[in-house]
Amino acid sequence: ILNVEQSPQSLHVQEGDSTNFTCSFPSSNFYALHWYRWETAKSPEALFVMTLNGDEKKKGRISATLNTKEGYSYLYIKGSQPEDSATYLCARNSGGSNYKLTFGKGTLLTVNP
Amino acid sequence: EAGVTQFPSHSVIEKGQTVTLRCDPISGHDNLYWYRRVMGKEIKFLLHFVKESKQDESGMPNNRFLAERTGGTYSTLKVQPAELEDSGVYFCASSQGALPYEQYFGPGTRLTVT
Numbered sequence: 001i002l003n004v005e006q007s008p009q010s011l012h013v014q015e016g017d018s019t020n021f022t023c024s025f026p027s028s029n030f031y032a033l034h035w036y037r038w039e040t041a042k043s044p045e046a047l048f049v050m051t052l053n054g055d056e057k058k059k060g061r062i063s064a065t066l067n068t069k070e071g072y073s074y075l076y077i078k079g080s081q082p083e084d085s086a087t088y089l090c091a092r093n094s095g096g097s098n099y100k101l102t103f104g105k106g107t108l109l110t111v112n113p
Numbered sequence: 114e115a116g117v118t119q120f121p122s123h124s125v126i127e128k129g130q131t132v133t134l135r136c137d138p139i140s141g142h143d144n145l146y147w148y149r150r151v152m153g154k155e156i157k158f159l160l161h162f163v164k165e166s167k168q169d170e171s172g173m174p175n176n177r178f179l180a181e182r183t184g185g186t187y188s189t190l191k192v193q194p195a196e197l198e199d200s201g202v203y204f205c206a207s208s209q210g211a212l213p214y215e216q217y218f219g220p221g222t223r224l225t226v227t
Contacts, residue, residue, distance in 0.1 A: 004155070032214065043116060044204070044218040089156065099144060099208070100158040100169060101216060 004092050006104035013080050014112050020076045021107040023090035027071035034101060035064055035075055036089040044089060047075075080111040115139070117219035119205050125225045131193040134222045136205030138187070144168075144208040145188050146216060147180060151201040159203075162188060174199075195226045 005024045013019050025033065032051045038044040048057040053068040061078045077084055087108045091101035118137045126132050138145045147159040159178070160170040164185035173180070177196070182188040192199055202223050206216040 034215070036218070041122075041220060041223075043220045046215045046217065049214055091156075098169070099161055100146070100172065101148075101156075102158070103148075103156040105155045 004104040006107050010108040012110045017080050018078045023073045025071050025092045029094040030068050031094050033073050034091045038087045082111045082113050085111045119219040119222050123223045129194045134190045136188045138207030142207035142209045146206040148204040149201050197226050200226045
């Protein structure tokens, strides 16, 4: 994998469903993996920053895992609510003096009431 | 604490005109970044300031784009002359400290070039 890739591109679920998305990234020169939640016309909101292989983080109904050896991260949402509707972005940075984030295209989640 | 702010929120200009976008980072954040999202594509890095110095400008598309951060506080991104392909959402982000951890994003400026 050369770029950060996210799947699926979009997802429609019913309120109460649990769901998950995938972020795949180059495993070489890895420093950190970021997850953001973005609603159009608003600031992307940082959800998690993960650096260590096997990291698991949780924030309310949202959690994320990280596998740096195989180059993937999962984001899970338990009991989706309409207010979870947003684009979920993952981004990677390779550390050192290189601070820039390399983003995937995002997963657009729509939660139907 | 105020977040990252950007001005204007929207700008519609004609091809060939000049536009200047402004970003005010979170107070005390030395690192300031510009990113751009063209419709249908991923958010892409443009450049990174540490205080008033350009640390990395590898993502700047061409010399029609000029970024400044005089005094190490707010930053401006000027596009002159604007082309149709410059349309998109321009995000600014800031972070503190030496580690490239959380970058805090502004709401973006939506630029439309007609």
